Amino acid sequence: MAKKKNISQNDLISFYMDYVLTHNHKPNTVYAFAKDNNFDEQKFYEFYGSFEALEQSIFKVFFDNTIAALEKSEDYQSFDARNKLLSFYYTFFENLTANRSYVVHALQSHKNSMKSLKVLGHLKKSFTNYIEHLDIQTLDLKQEQLEKLQNRGLKESAWFQLLVTMKFWLDDTSPSFEKTDIFIEKSVKASFDLIDTTPLKSIIDFGKFLFKEKMHSN
Known part of the structure; x- marks a missing residue:
C-alpha cells in the first residue's frame, strides 16, 4: 500500500x-x-520534533478552535471583557468535553500540580496573551514598573483560575457537566468583582480631594 x-x-x-x-x-x-x-x-x-511537542500543541489547538469559533460570532465582538471571557470559557470547555477521554488521560495524574505541567505550556502562552488583549479595566498607576507588575499579576491569576476550572471539570460527574457551567459563571463574576476598579477609584479620588483641601486650609 x-x-x-x-x-x-x-x-x-x-x-x-x-x-x-x-x-x-x-x-x-x-x-x-x-x-x-x-x-x-x-x-x-515537518511539524514536530518530538511527541512532547505534539502533546503541547493539542491543547493549543483546543484554544485556537475556541478563538476561531468566537470570532465568527457578531455578538461576541460587541461583548465587554467579562462576557467575552465567559464566552471563551464556555466554548473552550465545549472543546475539552468533545475530547474528554484524551484530556482526562493527559491530565488526570497531574491534576493537582497542573501549574507546572509542560503539556499546557503552549496553552498558557496563548491564553495569557488573550487575557492581555481583552481590555480588562485595571488601575491607571501612572508608573511603568507598577503597570507591568499589575498586568503580570492579572495574567497569572487568570491562568490560575483557568487551571482551577479545568481541575473542577476533571472531577465533575454531573450531567452535561452542568456544575462546571455554574462554576464558570460564578468564578468569572467573582474575579471581575475583585478587580473592579470603580470603588477603589472613588476612594483614591476622595483621598485626593481631602489632601487638596488640607493643603488649601494650611
Whole structure:
C-alpha cells in the first residue's frame, strides 16, 4: 500500500490521540507511529520534533478552535471583557468535553500540580496573551514598573483560575457537566468583582480631594 503523502498537523494530532486512547500510552517511537498510520517518518518532523511537542500543541489547538469559533460570532465582538471571557470559557470547555477521554488521560495524574505541567505550556502562552488583549479595566498607576507588575499579576491569576476550572471539570460527574457551567459563571463574576476598579477609584479620588483641601486650609 502506498504511503500517505498529504499529512497535516491535524492528521498527526488525530492519529496520536487515537493511538493513546486505544493503547493507553504514547507510541514507543516516531518510526512505529508513522508505520502504524502509513506515512513517512519524515512527515512527522515537518511539524514536530518530538511527541512532547505534539502533546503541547493539542491543547493549543483546543484554544485556537475556541478563538476561531468566537470570532465568527457578531455578538461576541460587541461583548465587554467579562462576557467575552465567559464566552471563551464556555466554548473552550465545549472543546475539552468533545475530547474528554484524551484530556482526562493527559491530565488526570497531574491534576493537582497542573501549574507546572509542560503539556499546557503552549496553552498558557496563548491564553495569557488573550487575557492581555481583552481590555480588562485595571488601575491607571501612572508608573511603568507598577503597570507591568499589575498586568503580570492579572495574567497569572487568570491562568490560575483557568487551571482551577479545568481541575473542577476533571472531577465533575454531573450531567452535561452542568456544575462546571455554574462554576464558570460564578468564578468569572467573582474575579471581575475583585478587580473592579470603580470603588477603589472613588476612594483614591476622595483621598485626593481631602489632601487638596488640607493643603488649601494650611
